[in-house]
Each structure stands twice: as C-alpha cells, then as structure tokens.
Amino acid sequence: MDKPSRAASDTVFYGVLSCLEKQTFVPGQRLIEADLATAFGVSRNSIREALQRLVAEGVIELLKHKGAVIRVLGFKETMAVLDVAELMSGLLLRSASMNREAQKPRDVLEQSLQEMVDADTVRDDLSFNRSRRQFYRALLDLADNRELRRLFPMIGMPLVYAQYRLPSLQQIRIQDYRLFLDVVLHNRVDVAEDIGRRHVQNVRACICENYSRR
Known part of the structure; x- marks a missing residue:
C-alpha cells in the first residue's frame, strides 16, 4: 500500500472508531461503501482497505447478503x-x-x-x-x-x-x-x-x- 493510499485508509479506519465513540455508528449497524466514501472523501478502494483492517481487528464483520456490519459482542x-x-x-x-x-x-x-x-x-x-x-x-x-x-x-x-x-x-x-x-x-x-x-x-x-x- 503506497503512502497516499495508506493515509486515506487511516482516515476511514480511525474515522469509524471515532464514530463509534460519538455514537454516530452503533454495534449492529451496516456500513455501506458508497456512503463511507462520501462521508470521508476517499476512494472506494481506500474504503475496502480500511474495512479489511477493521475486520482483522475485530471491529466489523462481513456478513453474507449484508456486507460490512459493526460487530455486536455477546x-x-x-x-x-x-x-x-x-x-x-x-x-x-x-x-x-x-x-x-x-x-x-x-x-x-x-x-x-x-x-x-x-x-x-x-x-x-x-x-x-x-x-x-x-x-x-x-x-x-x-x-x-x-x-x-x-x-x-x-x-x-x-x-x-x-x-x-x-x-x-x-x-x-x-x-x-x-x-x-x-x-x-x-x-x-x-x-x-x-x-x-x-x-x-x-x-x-x-x-x-x-x-x-x-
């Protein structure tokens, strides 16, 4: 990942975490790529990179027919x-x-x-x-x-x-x-x-x- 791409991915990654703290996003909420791209002003590729990082760190999960969803902890x-x-x-x-x-x-x-x-x-x-x-x-x-x-x-x-x-x-x-x-x-x-x-x-x-x- 080149530096500009990494920076854009970081914007989304930390932005999602910040939105969790602000209650803009809540556990169980679906994250739509197009909406995230508009909200954070980055490309869809950067959104996908950030979502993969969030999956790897257990913040979101990818569900069949729903896509990216903020994880709900039992x-x-x-x-x-x-x-x-x-x-x-x-x-x-x-x-x-x-x-x-x-x-x-x-x-x-x-x-x-x-x-x-x-x-x-x-x-x-x-x-x-x-x-x-x-x-x-x-x-x-x-x-x-x-x-x-x-x-x-x-x-x-x-x-x-x-x-x-x-x-x-x-x-x-x-x-x-x-x-x-x-x-x-x-x-x-x-x-x-x-x-x-x-x-x-x-x-x-x-x-x-x-x-x-x-």
Whole structure:
C-alpha cells in the first residue's frame, strides 16, 4: 500500500472508531461503501482497505447478503475481550512506570487526566474520549514497547465501550486513572501491574452487574 493510499485508509479506519465513540455508528449497524466514501472523501478502494483492517481487528464483520456490519459482542465475547485487556493493561502500566526519564509523556498524562475530569463535569463525552485517547498514547510512549504499541489498540475495547455506555464506567476510569498517574509519576513498579489489571477488573464488575439486571 503506497503512502497516499495508506493515509486515506487511516482516515476511514480511525474515522469509524471515532464514530463509534460519538455514537454516530452503533454495534449492529451496516456500513455501506458508497456512503463511507462520501462521508470521508476517499476512494472506494481506500474504503475496502480500511474495512479489511477493521475486520482483522475485530471491529466489523462481513456478513453474507449484508456486507460490512459493526460487530455486536455477546456477553461471553465481552468477557473474553476484558480477559485480554486485563493482562495488557497490567503490562502497559508496569512498563510505563519503569520509565524514569521521559518528562513530556508524564506532562501529557497529567493534562489529559485533568481534561477528562473537566469534561466529565460538563458531560462532554467527546472531549472525555479524546483526552482518554491522549492519556493512553502517553502511557504507550512511556512504555516504549513496539509490540505493545502495535497490539494494544487491537484488544477490542472500543466495541465494549460502544455497547456498554454506563455512567458508572466513566467514574471508574477517572478514579483508576488517578492511580495510574500516581504509579507513573512515582515509578511504583512494584504495584503497577496489579493496579493496571485492577482497572479492567473494575470495568468487568460494572458490566457484569449491569448485565445481571437485564
């Protein structure tokens, strides 16, 4: 794939993920190539390339007679995603906490967390999600692990959060991200992995409680 084609594919790939966060797209929704090409201003070939990437990362699936559809996670599938996310989050935070030198990502962590708190206060979900992405990018910068950077976005959490839009999840994030920040700023390597994993455990407990009420 040449650079212009890759850039166009990226526009669609990240655009679909962004639309999931904004609730412009929802799980189970059909994605029509012509509509996507118009919405993102790219060629049909670029749309197909992006859709194949989204299939590979488990965000969409190609169904006979329906085409590309945003994947709907069953409860068991959601738990499987969270099992992987728990391990990866522990590794991410432990790796990030070992970095004693890079100051800029630390500054970004502090700023992003404050922006999330501010966004939550005014119920600005778009700003909250944008700052959350910046927060995790800073953690990945601190972790400085190429494989982790490659694999972490593929876990499937965007689908989980798209299906479970629970107000309590946002509060869990803010509380746990404060612990993340403390771990990184004070290089608390000894507890980092446990705190990273506990965050996903908290998310799992919240989702399970919600599911049990249905």
